[in-house]
Amino acid sequence: xxxxxxxxxxxxxxxxxxxxxxxxxxxxxxxxxxxxxxxxxxxxxxxxxxxxxxxxxxxxxxxxxxxxxxxxxxxxxxxxxxxxxxxxxxxxxxxxxxxxxxxxxxxxxxxxxxxxxxxxxxxxxxxxxxxxxxxxxxxxxxxxxxxxxxxxxxxxxxxxxxxxxxxxxxxxxxxxxxxxxxxxxxxxxxxxxxxxxxxxxxxxxxxxxxxxxxxxxxxxxxxxxxxxxxxxxxxxxxxxxxxxxxxxxxxxxxxxxxxxxxxxxxxxxxxxxxxxxxxxxxxxxxxxxxxxxxxxxxxxxxxxxxxxxxxxxxxxxxxxxxxxxxxxxxxxxxxxxxxxxxxxxxxxxxxxxxxxxxxxxxxxxx
Numbered sequence: 001x002x003x004x005x006x007x008x009x010x011x012x013x014x015x016x017x018x019x020x021x022x023x024x025x026x027x028x029x030x031x032x033x034x035x036x037x038x039x040x041x042x043x044x045x046x047x048x049x050x051x052x053x054x055x056x057x058x059x060x061x062x063x064x065x066x067x068x069x070x071x072x073x074x075x076x077x078x079x080x081x082x083x084x085x086x087x088x089x090x091x092x093x094x095x096x097x098x099x100x101x102x103x104x105x106x107x108x109x110x111x112x113x114x115x116x117x118x119x120x121x122x123x124x125x126x127x128x129x130x131x132x133x134x135x136x137x138x139x140x141x142x143x144x145x146x147x148x149x150x151x152x153x154x155x156x157x158x159x160x161x162x163x164x165x166x167x168x169x170x171x172x173x174x175x176x177x178x179x180x181x182x183x184x185x186x187x188x189x190x191x192x193x194x195x196x197x198x199x200x201x202x203x204x205x206x207x208x209x210x211x212x213x214x215x216x217x218x219x220x221x222x223x224x225x226x227x228x229x230x231x232x233x234x235x236x237x238x239x240x241x242x243x244x245x246x247x248x249x250x251x252x253x254x255x256x257x258x259x260x261x262x263x264x265x266x267x268x269x270x271x272x273x274x275x276x277x278x279x280x281x282x283x284x285x286x287x288x289x290x291x292x293x294x295x296x297x298x299x300x301x302x303x304x305x306x307x308x309x310x311x312x313x314x315x316x317x318x319x320x321x322x323x324x325x326x327x328x329x330x331x332x333x334x335x336x337x338x339x340x341x342x343x344x345x346x347x348x349x350x351x352x353x354x355x356x357x358x359x360x361x362x363x364x365x366x
Contacts, residue, residue: 009058020216029190036213051078084153123151244290272309274361294360
């Protein structure tokens, strides 16, 4: 079964470490997303797997086949790697029809004409573009061009599919639609997929696992929900949305039945409990991560229920966003980001109680 393995893979551009000896294993049929800000090394990593960049250190393999090993100067060129790739720009040839665009990888491999017609028809059916086979490529919409790019990447039955921000050129509605359609297609075909994006929501929605990168290194690998709710460090927590990062001190720590730790923490004018993924000592400093959607607003002086931390504050801003309302409140010398239901009306200056349940709070080292 094809799987992709990167072992201590690195790429330098002069003194800059674009990718700094990262290791990653992608199982057969798995959808893994490389996520991070611009310049974090995610696209360079993808290009090294594709053979469009040569790794300076480490080894890359698919299944039992080694594609690149810097220690012995082994490098298999891109056209011999049996990989399909979809670029950010789609790279659709404007002088060709849809059929000819999809057929191109087969023609360069000198596939028989009858086999080309059969495989192209099958690939176009997969992406629901068969009725556009003879249409000139420039006459397609952005979403249709993306489907053609995917069909072209799949037509020669690659072992692995690589995608470099393929949805970034689409509008928000079409991006969500095409993302859902592509994920359904990938699950149906069970093709091993490595996907690159800087869009956190996209990564959460599409992936089996997310690889968060920064400065050429991997910060955390895990299921989307794990990476979001249980970040490994402050950098990962801060990358997703606009979390409230609150400095605190540990008063007590004990293990829980599920392998986490329950912390008693104290801050400036408040105290309560939260969870963490590692043991902390008494008086250790921590950063408490509170997601905006987990903060509830109540009337002033409302008592905190068992298992909650509460702060008394005042609303300083509120923005209606349709599906929800973004609120900024000040409490205990801190500014809180709150995502409330759109039906929750607020006014600047309103006094409120902000509360959050202990199981929704996560602590990391500062």
